[in-house]
Amino acid sequence: MTHDQMANALLPAVVVAPIVVACLLLALGRRLDRPTIDVVAIATSAAVATADGVLLSAAGNHRLVAWLGGWRPQHGASVGIVFVGDQVGVGAALVAGVLMTCALAYSWRYFENIHVNFHALMLLFLAGLTGFSLSGDLFNMFVFFELMGVAAYALTAVKVEDPTAVHGALNFGVINSLGAYISLMGIGMLYAATGQLNLALLSRALTARGPDVLVVVGFVAVATGFLVKAAAVPFHFWLDDAHAVAPTPVCVLFSGIMVELGLYGVARLYWVAFSGTLEAGTIQRLFVVLGVVTAVVGSVMCLLQRHLKRLLAFSTIAHTGMFLIAVGSLNPVATAGTAVYVVGHAAVKSVLFLCAGVLLNRFGSVDEFTLQGKGRDARLTGIVFMLAGLGLAGMPPFAVGLGKVMAEEGVVRAGLWWGPVLFLLVAAATGGAVLRVGARVFLGIGRGPGAEEAGAMSGDEEKRELATGMTRLPVTMGIPLTALLAAGAIVGLLPGFGDQAALAAGRFAGRAGYVAAVLDGTTSYGASPAASAGWSVEGIVLCLASVGAAALVALLGLYGTALPRQILAVLRTARPALHMMRSVHSGHIGDYAAWLLFGVGGIIVLAMLPP
Amino acid sequence: MYPYVVAGAILFLGVIGIARSRNLVHAVVCLAVAQSGTYVLLLTVGYQRGATAPIFQSAPEKAGYAATLVDPVVQALTLTDIVVSATVTSMLLALAVQIAKRHDTVDPDELRSLRG
Amino acid sequence: MNILITVALTLVLAGAAVVVFTPVPSRQAVVLSVYGILLAALFMALQAPDVALSQVAVGAAVVPLIVMLAIRKIDSLRAARRRQR
Numbered sequence A: 001m002t003h004d005q006m007a008n009a010l011l012p013a014v015v016v017a018p019i020v021v022a023c024l025l026l027a028l029g030r031r032l033d034r035p036t037i038d039v040v041a042i043a044t045s046a047a048v049a050t051a052d053g054v055l056l057s058a059a060g061n062h063r064l065v066a067w068l069g070g071w072r073p074q075h076g077a078s079v080g081i082v083f084v085g086d087q088v089g090v091g092a093a094l095v096a097g098v099l100m101t102c103a104l105a106y107s108w109r110y111f112e113n114i115h116v117n118f119h120a121l122m123l124l125f126l127a128g129l130t131g132f133s134l135s136g137d138l139f140n141m142f143v144f145f146e147l148m149g150v151a152a153y154a155l156t157a158v159k160v161e162d163p164t165a166v167h168g169a170l171n172f173g174v175i176n177s178l179g180a181y182i183s184l185m186g187i188g189m190l191y192a193a194t195g196q197l198n199l200a201l202l203s204r205a206l207t208a209r210g211p212d213v214l215v216v217v218g219f220v221a222v223a224t225g226f227l228v229k230a231a232a233v234p235f236h237f238w239l240d241d242a243h244a245v246a247p248t249p250v251c252v253l254f255s256g257i258m259v260e261l262g263l264y265g266v267a268r269l270y271w272v273a274f275s276g277t278l279e280a281g282t283i284q285r286l287f288v289v290l291g292v293v294t295a296v297v298g299s300v301m302c303l304l305q306r307h308l309k310r311l312l313a314f315s316t317i318a319h320t321g322m323f324l325i326a327v328g329s330l331n332p333v334a335t336a337g338t339a340v341y342v343v344g345h346a347a348v349k350s351v352l353f354l355c356a357g358v359l360l361n362r363f364g365s366v367d368e369f370t371l372q373g374k375g376r377d378a379r380l381t382g383i384v385f386m387l388a389g390l391g392l393a394g395m396p397p398f399a400v401g402l403g404k405v406m407a408e409e410g411v412v413r414a415g416l417w418w419g420p421v422l423f424l425l426v427a428a429a430t431g432g433a434v435l436r437v438g439a440r441v442f443l444g445i446g447r448g449p450g451a452e453e454a455g456a457m458s459g460d461e462e463k464r465e466l467a468t469g470m471t472r473l474p475v476t477m478g479i480p481l482t483a484l485l486a487a488g489a490i491v492g493l494l495p496g497f498g499d500q501a502a503l504a505a506g507r508f509a510g511r512a513g514y515v516a517a518v519l520d521g522t523t524s525y526g527a528s529p530a531a532s533a534g535w536s537v538e539g540i541v542l543c544l545a546s547v548g549a550a551a552l553v554a555l556l557g558l559y560g561t562a563l564p565r566q567i568l569a570v571l572r573t574a575r576p577a578l579h580m581m582r583s584v585h586s587g588h589i590g591d592y593a594a595w596l597l598f599g600v601g602g603i604i605v606l607a608m609l610p611p
Numbered sequence B: 001m002y003p004y005v006v007a008g009a010i011l012f013l014g015v016i017g018i019a020r021s022r023n024l025v026h027a028v029v030c031l032a033v034a035q036s037g038t039y040v041l042l043l044t045v046g047y048q049r050g051a052t053a054p055i056f057q058s059a060p061e062k063a064g065y066a067a068t069l070v071d072p073v074v075q076a077l078t079l080t081d082i083v084v085s086a087t088v089t090s091m092l093l094a095l096a097v098q099i100a101k102r103h104d105t106v107d108p109d110e111l112r113s114l115r116g
Numbered sequence C: 001m002n003i004l005i006t007v008a009l010t011l012v013l014a015g016a017a018v019v020v021f022t023p024v025p026s027r028q029a030v031v032l033s034v035y036g037i038l039l040a041a042l043f044m045a046l047q048a049p050d051v052a053l054s055q056v057a058v059g060a061a062v063v064p065l066i067v068m069l070a071i072r073k074i075d076s077l078r079a080a081r082r083r084q085r
Helices: A003-031 A034-059 A087-110 A116-134 A138-156 A163-194 A199-209 A213-229 A237-245 A248-274 A280-303 A308-328 A332-363 A379-393 A399-413 A419-443 A475-493 A497-508 A511-519 A537-562 A565-572 A575-584 A589-608 B002-019 B024-049 B072-103 C003-020 C025-045 C049-084
Strands: A064-067 A082-085
Touching (some): A003 A034, A003 A064, A034 A064, A034 A087, A082 A087, A082 A116, A082 A511, A087 A248, A087 A497, A138 A163, A138 A213, A138 A237, A138 B072, A163 A199, A163 A589, A163 B002, A199 A248, A199 A511, A237 A308, A248 A308, A248 A332, A280 A575, A280 A589, A308 A332, A332 A497, A379 A537, A399 A419, A399 A497, A419 A537, A475 A497, A589 B002, B024 C003, B024 C025, C003 C025
16 A cells, blocks of 8 residues: 555544544443543544644645545536645644543543543544544535534533533534534535535636625635634634533643634635635735734633633633734735644643643632632642743743744734734733733732622632542643643744744645645645744744733732722723623623624625725 | 525524523524524525436436426535534533523523623 | 515515514424424425425424423423422
8 A cells, every 4th residue: 555545545534433433432332431431532532643643744745635435526516525634734633633632531530420422522523623624625614513513512511510511511502503504504605606515616616706795705604604613703702601611621622723623614715715716805804803803802801810711711712813813814924823823822721721620620619719829739730830821921942932923924924013012912911811820829929809800700610520639640630731731842842843834834825736636636735935934033032022021911910909009090990891891701692692693794894895 | 686585584583583582492492493594595506506416417308307406415415404403402402401400590691600 | 486486485584583583482392393394395395305304304393392392391390499499
């Protein structure tokens, strides 16, 4: 078997294998004991991750295309299922596989009362994530989108006896389903316009047809559905509810890869199918506006939280805003930066969530003020948490910093001169909030809650996942924790990682190459200009600046109430605005649906306005 | 044009229904209504396209015969969609039952656990 | 596009409005069932008999049934709570 054939067999296998194992587990689960189920699930997930790694190295040489059952298109029409792997797509699948393996390993000792359903759902979730990354046609993107959605709602409500969990899962399910239906409407419109669902064929048909109202509305509708998953404001409300209540290992996957895949879907759709049709300026404006609003709302809400998991959720929203700006700038370097950023973010954010899980199981709370000083003797968790917090703020050598610098360079090249300032502020706010919590919990410093923090959702309600508090950190929880942190740093130090990412982003944005690979079988990438991107002195200085700013934000958070009265009086004037922003996050499903409608209207206006 | 308006209006009605719902079961039913907008859109698209089904390609092409056939791809999509809808609806209803059990209410206005 | 389809579309739209604006869930389940049959009629008019068939089975029978079961369950849960107090 040649290298090629192997890659083409592996491409469908990484999607199908977890589904098959999940079904087997569901069928036989009652007869298996818990360790067997854990081992099977972890082994499957690790095997998928390994296969993703093999595929990634193969995708470095040429695009991988696999038609399921050999149903290739005939006479320009296709009903076959195609998987396409380039470095960005396979890379996303690899991140999903690695995070899933870590999450499952962590779950081994983390949960006492879970059954085979949890493992089966996790594997189905993995299949959805992987399938979405590799899918080469629009309807299968939708199918995998729904598969990961349904698995995710169910996983959110795994702790069914927790009142907040069922509430959060319902909000999550309703809003994401609405997003999926809007996407499906868009798919219907695009099919009406072109008669194609395959991305490559769609691309050809659209280029021949040109942009008209049906095509623009179709794109906007599909993108809106994906943006709901990407938690762009004002579609983001489900995210903080779901993250606050879902079990910690599940949050790792939500924040680390699921949200980012929503954005990946939009970018893939734009670059492959629409980049030759739609006006670049309009698209840029649409995503940059959404991104700025998302980044600002996410950062401010992140600073206002005392529930640790909710704080991390808002930090993810703020980061999504940055990713939206970088990807929406339509600059290849910024796209490359986003890819690196997403990998780095996945590593450190997962570590932070896993630490939150350790705290929850030990102390039965994830509330910043309840836990004040309690973590003093948890040295390993404390060190890992603080390092991850610094990493989130962009500390070299974490990949987050490298990605941030590359994205900043890209957005400046695309003409968004204010980009680096906003990125610095967001990194400072989100990193600072995490460092503030870390300092309070693990060092025990800082004052009590101010008026605004006191009113936030408390983290005491969270149900712990063990009957008795856990005092020692089990190996199966410690290894994922440290391994992910190390991975976040090592990836940032890999020689040539930035260059490879820049190359991969250029290929990701190459419409002609994708279409030729899928339809004509010419899978080689062709010559692309040598790209160089990596750590520079300037970049390190920028990163250290954002780490410094984050430290300042943390100090303000810890000792803000000790500021001179005049300054506090000035700060107090912002309180009504903050209070309003907080009260908008009401947990009320009706409000969320209304916001969704408002957001759809806004997006249509933004897309239709003359440039 | 009319079918698109109807499909969009059904989706819109569903979202409006969720927005002003006072009962989670009612909200989930509205979600199912919103989804039925997608069936309407997909099937009218298939009808209007009037593409020849692949299985009929060898059939003798009488005048006007091909035009009366509908696109089978969207019908397959709609079938998938109907099944997905039933799954999602029953799962969300199960969650609504759990909410009733844990919170003793299914009125979204009285659910206060996830504020701020 | 013919008269039959236009009429069916209008009926479906009206049906959707009735389902959405029926506030009491138990009555809504019945309306939903009727709405499912309206949709199936539209699908017949759109020459999709197989989809219409599954719509009758799933949309007009199974889903309203599940809705009814959920309402029953919620009612009995709340009644049990009230008795406890």
